[in-house]
Amino acid sequence: xTTGAAGDVLLELRAVTKSFPNGTTxxxxxxxxxxxxxVHGLVGANGxxxxxxxxxxxxxxxxxxxxxxxxxxxxxxxxxGDAQAAGLATIHQHVPLVxxxxxxxxxxxxxxGPWRSTPQMRVEFDRLVERLGYEIDPDVQVASLxxxxxxxxxxxxxxxxxxxxxxxxxxTASLSEAERRIVxxxxxxxxxxxxTFVFISHFLDEILEITDHxxxxxDGRALLDEPTATLDEGRLVQAIAGRELLAVExxxxxxxxxxxxxLDVTGIGTRTGVRDVSFHVRAxxxxxxxxxLGSGRSEILDAIFGADxxxxxxxxxxxxxVGRSPRAAxxxxxxxxxEDRVQQGLHPAEPLWKNISLPDLGRLSLxxxxxxxxxxxxxxxxxxxxxxxxxxxxxxxxxxxxGGNAQKVVFAKWLYADxxxxLLDEPTAxxxxxxxxxxxxxxxxxxxxxxxxxxxCSDFDELLSVATRVLVVRGGRIAHDLDAQQVTEExxxxxxxxxxxxxxxxxxx
Amino acid sequence: MSEKVVTPxxxxxxxLPTWLHPSNAGVVYAFAALVVVLSIATASTGxxxxxxxxxxxxxxxxxxxxxxxxVTTTIVLISGNFDLSxxxxxxxxxxxxxxxxxxxxxxxxxxxxxxxxxxxxxFNGVVVQYVGINAFIVTLGTLTAVRGLVLIITDGRTxxxxxxxxxxxxxALDGSRWVTPNLYLLAGIGLLALxxxxxxxxxxxxxxxxxxxxxxxxxxxxxxxxASPAMVFTVRLSQRAVYMLVLVVLAAWVLRYTxxxxxxxxxxxxxxxxxxxxxxxxxxxxxxxxxxxxxxxxVGVLYASRLGSINPTGLNGFELTALAxxxxxGTSLFxxxxxxxxxxxxxxxxxxxxxxxxxxxxxxxxxxxxxxxxLIVAAGMYTIALRRKQRVSLxxxxxxxxxxxxxxxxxxxxxxxxxxxxxxx
Numbered sequence: 057x058t059t060g061a062a063g064d065v066l067l068e069l070r071a072v073t074k075s076f077p078n079g080t081t082x083x084x085x086x087x088x089x090x091x092x093x094x095v096h097g098l099v100g101a102n103g104x105x106x107x108x109x110x111x112x113x114x115x116x117x118x119x120x121x122x123x124x125x126x127x128x129x130x131x132x133x134x135x136x137g138d139a140q141a142a143g144l145a146t147i148h149q150h151v152p153l154v155x156x157x158x159x160x161x162x163x164x165x166x167x168x169g170p171w172r173s174t175p176q177m178r179v180e181f182d183r184l185v186e187r188l189g190y191e192i193d194p195d196v197q198v199a200s201l202x203x204x205x206x207x208x209x210x211x212x213x214x215x216x217x218x219x220x221x222x223x224x225x226x227x228t229a230s231l232s233e234a235e236r237r238i239v240x241x242x243x244x245x246x247x248x249x250x251x252t253f254v255f256i257s258h259f260l261d262e263i264l265e266i267t268d269h270x271x272x273x274x275d276g277r278a279l280l281d282e283p284t285a286t287l288d289e290g291r292l293v294q295a296i297a298g299r300e301l302l303a304v305e306x307x308x309x310x311x312x313x314x315x316x317x318x319l320d321v322t323g324i325g326t327r328t329g330v331r332d333v334s335f336h337v338r339a340x341x342x343x344x345x346x347x348x349l350g351s352g353r354s355e356i357l358d359a360i361f362g363a364d365x366x367x368x369x370x371x372x373x374x375x376x377x378v379g380r381s382p383r384a385a386x387x388x389x390x391x392x393x394x395e396d397r398v399q400q401g402l403h404p405a406e407p408l409w410k411n412i413s414l415p416d417l418g419r420l421s422l423x424x425x426x427x428x429x430x431x432x433x434x435x436x437x438x439x440x441x442x443x444x445x446x447x448x449x450x451x452x453x454x455x456x457x458x459g460g461n462a463q464k465v466v467f468a469k470w471l472y473a474d475x476x477x478x479l480l481d482e483p484t485a486x487x488x489x490x491x492x493x494x495x496x497x498x499x500x501x502x503x504x505x506x507x508x509x510x511x512x513c514s515d516f517d518e519l520l521s522v523a524t525r526v527l528v529v530r531g532g533r534i535a536h537d538l539d540a541q542q543v544t545e546e547x548x549x550x551x552x553x554x555x556x557x558x559x560x561x562x563x564x565x
Numbered sequence: 566m567s568e569k570v571v572t573p574x575x576x577x578x579x580x581l582p583t584w585l586h587p588s589n590a591g592v593v594y595a596f597a598a599l600v601v602v603l604s605i606a607t608a609s610t611g612x613x614x615x616x617x618x619x620x621x622x623x624x625x626x627x628x629x630x631x632x633x634x635x636v637t638t639t640i641v642l643i644s645g646n647f648d649l650s651x652x653x654x655x656x657x658x659x660x661x662x663x664x665x666x667x668x669x670x671x672x673x674x675x676x677x678x679x680x681x682x683x684x685x686x687x688f689n690g691v692v693v694q695y696v697g698i699n700a701f702i703v704t705l706g707t708l709t710a711v712r713g714l715v716l717i718i719t720d721g722r723t724x725x726x727x728x729x730x731x732x733x734x735x736x737a738l739d740g741s742r743w744v745t746p747n748l749y750l751l752a753g754i755g756l757l758a759l760x761x762x763x764x765x766x767x768x769x770x771x772x773x774x775x776x777x778x779x780x781x782x783x784x785x786x787x788x789x790x791x792a793s794p795a796m797v798f799t800v801r802l803s804q805r806a807v808y809m810l811v812l813v814v815l816a817a818w819v820l821r822y823t824x825x826x827x828x829x830x831x832x833x834x835x836x837x838x839x840x841x842x843x844x845x846x847x848x849x850x851x852x853x854x855x856x857x858x859x860x861x862x863x864v865g866v867l868y869a870s871r872l873g874s875i876n877p878t879g880l881n882g883f884e885l886t887a888l889a890x891x892x893x894x895g896t897s898l899f900x901x902x903x904x905x906x907x908x909x910x911x912x913x914x915x916x917x918x919x920x921x922x923x924x925x926x927x928x929x930x931x932x933x934x935x936x937x938x939x940l941i942v943a944a945g946m947y948t949i950a951l952r953r954k955q956r957v958s959l960x961x962x963x964x965x966x967x968x969x970x971x972x973x974x975x976x977x978x979x980x981x982x983x984x985x986x987x988x989x990x
Contacts (some may be wrong), residue, residue: 363841386843400841403834405901414831415842421824469842 065128066092066221066252067113067144072122074108074276082108084276085122090221090269095243095253097267097284099260101296101515105276106256110223113254114146115139145214149226153198153206153213160194163212184212189245190238204235211242215251222246223254228262229349240266258348260292260553272296289555297517297545315339316374318508319477321360324369328355329532333369337508339476342499344519344540345512347529348552353512354395356529357479360510361385361392373477386415388477391470393463395481395512401466402454408465409436409450416473439468444494460491467498478502478509484518496522516548528552591946592894592910599914603921615924622801628916629805630864631886632909635894636809636816637853637860638887639908643820644853645833645900646693649704650685651861652883653711658682658862659875660715662735663724671734678862685711686858690851708884715877725874732873739870743802750793756786805867809909812860816905829853833900889936890915893943914939 067090074083082105090096100106111117113124115133123130126142133139136146153162163184164177181194190208198206207227214222224243228236243253243266257263263270263284270287272280272295280295315338324333330352337343347353359367362381371378371385378388385392394400403411413432418424420431436450443464447457454462463483470478480499484492499522503509513519519526520540528536528551536551600616607615614620634651641648658678665674689707693700726732745751760783767773802810820826831839832849840846864883869875893911896903915936922932 361841382841383843383845392841394838394841399835400837403831403838403901405834406831410827410831414827414839414844417824417827425823425825427822427824427827 064092066090066126067254068125069109069113070123070125072109072112072124073120074105074112074117075120082276083112083119086273086276086278088271088278088281090252090254092220092252093247093250094268095247095255095266097263097270098254098256098273099258099263099270099292099296100273104273104296106273107225108276109273110146110225110254110256113139114144114223140217140219143218143220144223145217145219145221146223147207147210147214147225147227149229153209155199156197158195158197159192159201159209159212162198162209163194163216165213166217180216181212184215187215187246187249188212188242190242202232202235204231204238207231207235207239208242211239211246215246219251221252221254223256225256226258226349227255228257228259236262258553260289260555263292264289289550293546293549297549315341315506315508318374319360319510320370320372320375322370322372324356324359324367324371326355326359326364326368326532327366328352328364330355330359330367331532333359333532333534335527335534335537337477337510339506339508340503341524342503342509342511342522344523344526345510345529346516346519346526346548346552347512347514349514351529351552352532353514353529354481355532357392357481357510357512361390361479363392363394386475389475391415391473391475391478393466393470393478393480393483395485397459397462397466398454401469402462404453404455407436407451407453408440408445408447409433411454411465412436412439412468412472415469419473435472436468439465439471443468443471443498458491460487460495463487463491463495464498467495476507478507480509480511480513482512482514484513484515492518516545516552520545520548530554590907591950592907592914592943595943596910596914596917599917599921603917603924606921606925610925612924615921618798618800620920620924622803622806624913624916624920625800625806625809626803627920628909628912629803629809630868631883631890631912631916632809633805633812633860633864633867634857634883634887635890635908635912636812636905637857638884639891639894639896639903639905640816640820640829641853641857642888642891642896642898643833643900643903644829644850645836646690646850646853647700647704647898648686648689648854648857649701649884649888650689650707650711651857651864651887652880652885653708653715654682654685654858654861655865655868655880655883656715656875656877657685657711658865659869659879660719660724660865660877661862662866663726663869663873663875664718666726666731666735671731675738675866678866679859682858682860682862682865683855684858686855686861687851689858690854693854694847694850712881719875719877721877723874723876728873735866735870735873739804739867741804743804743807745800745802747793747796748798748800749789749796753786753789753793756782756789760786808867813905813909820905825849830901833897833902835901886915887912889940893940895947911943 067088069086069088072083072086072088073081075081086105086109088109098106098109108117112119115136115138118132118134124133125131126144131138131142133142139146154165157165158173160173160177160181163181164173167177178194185192188208188211192205192208192212198209201209211222227239231239240262243255247253255263255267264287267284270280270282270284270292271278272292274296280291317336318339319337321336322334325331333356335343345353345356355364358364359369360371362371362379362383362385365380367380373388373390376388378385378390382392398404403414409429409432412435413420413427417427420435421427433450439445440447440450445457445461445464445468447461454465457465467483478499483499484495487495496518499509499511503522503524511519511523520543523540526536526538526540526543526548527534528538528548530552535554538548538551604615607613634655638648638651658681661681662671662674662678665677668674669677685707689700689704692698692703726735760779763779763782767775820829828839828844829849831842831844832846836846865875865880868880890912891903891908892898893914894904894906894908895911896908918936918939919932921927922929922935
């Protein structure tokens, strides 16, 4: 872009690695150079290591090996406060503002002093607003503002702290088109003014439009690092997708397309923006929902399961209509692996055996009233054995388990209850590579046993490795219905981004 | 049942069973310590023994109303809610019953009172669960409004039942006394039965029984049986104390051994996970409120039964005593954790403190201060114990696995956390 990459180096990462003691390696030697006054784009699939990279840079987590240099000097920030003091501010996707305070008070929230607002603050606020090029009423309550404006206040907050480098994590993910414009314009304006940005986004058009330089992360490595001017969408997509380390072979003919229709969904809509979603899943079929953050994947699953009370539409299992509540759905034969296994899937203070037996407690109990603890424990022991859950035993607590093992416990909750329809929401999120492969194997096994499976997954390579059919979800609708055998990951990424049609057999629904 | 039985908590040879472990049963030890201190104090000042059959009978009788209420309050707390209204509901139940007795007779009026209590509980539950207003606010509202209702229907005057058949029926609700057999004898029989049960269980499971686990209760049981003719300890239980004990045993059994109990704990422990596992979370929580309201009305009528009258300001603040007792018993205010038996011990502590002050002739002025301090100290100990427990589990496990389980460790979380906020619309 205009500012070019001429400035001196503000932030430099040299061979940074980050591994967690549980065996997960998030970063495998990343080199990164951010020049003063530039807008540096950071892209990559979910799980590529972007968030970990930001956490390391902003002092939330220490790096394992390698070093971080700030304005030429090696730095060892041990807390986000240190980084902030040095001039590095991070704006997270979920903007942490105090909703009950005014814009002015939020911008100067961290300023010490006895007064909530002073005339100097107002003067400074006006000056910052002018730099930003976006008018905000200093006295308006933040709670009443749209998300886009809150992003602007977060930027003002960063500027008020004297930030030289602002890291923005998915700033536009939840914004409307108009709000997106405003944020992008502000970034450009401030960059021209000398502020440096690291801009993380899933929207490649945005990246190409606004950044000077792009780094693509994949599997914890910086695989592409070039000036934006030399790039186009095709190259970016290829770099993002690449060849996955996780070599789950493309299952030849995974799932069947000939079974009876087990799950039929008609005209699902939600208040959160899902509109008119209809599809069916046959026994033995794995239908993948492919979409970006906020595309409505999870919302669709929530609506089908009845977890979203406001959802409308009809769901039938084997021809029988299903009531609109999780309880009715479980009775009708649904198994549900929720997106956030800690908040939604597990009881962290209860032992594994109580967790596992919960959905099927009635059947496991004498006269549906008296739970048979011996049998529940035996069931948990069986699950630990069969799924290879690393735990001290049925009495272990879920909070003691690693992500992958905890996820297997969530699967175990439904596995022995013989549920014909499985809804899986990001079952491999936050799971190490080994457990990931095991979970995908389990999903295939379920399909081969004749279950109907709906799988939402943001890792498209993974999705294609198990799915029979892929539904591309965008803006709360099903945009495409594709045969998983005839679509590539690159095409899927393009379609999910809304970048024209792939070459596969594309059916607009 | 198959032959292969999972060995239940192997290696717990002579160690204390988990439910007797100080971190689980602290309140029981605290109660024991309190009784010992009071016993020594009474003995050293030349007063009659504190742990006399008479005094034990008195304490149980004085605990009964609180004890009944603490059971249902604990159930509401376990379900993850909060009920401040029970003191007013109890007074309302009593006022309804006594007020309607002239026209409906005792049984009709009693039934209406219980239904009224259940109705207020239902209102609380429905407004909290289906409208989605915080339970603290809703029940603070009913606490105030129902007390106002009591003042309206009584016109601010004490309602008294005239002597007659109805008065007798009311009295009969709490009229009988039941003298227990010699408790030493009972304890001896109980210990022998425990020993026999352990042998039987081990043989059924085909495992060898551990000698100390059988021998210790057996020897103790024989010793108690032998001593029972010489040592006699009988307690005179009032009818309200019997109500309390029956309710505690019943509730403890339901919570511990039935699917209803299991699902109630699941509901309070993680409502969203329970809901997504097919548990009817709303229904469980509403039922807890209904139960609490009904029990409150029952307690109110019991309260009025001895005097045959109810003062419209009676039982004021009773809900706070019940909550204090539940907290003393280790019930979590955030749900999913608690035991009615331990809550009852909490109630016993509060009553024993008051009773001890009377027996020792200490100024009643100090009572409130001591109770408050005891409550805060107990809560502090629970909090510290919990923190230590968490620290231990963090040390035994890898601290960095935590971010992995709280979301996506290496990338941004989903835009809209599914179901967040769906629990309370």
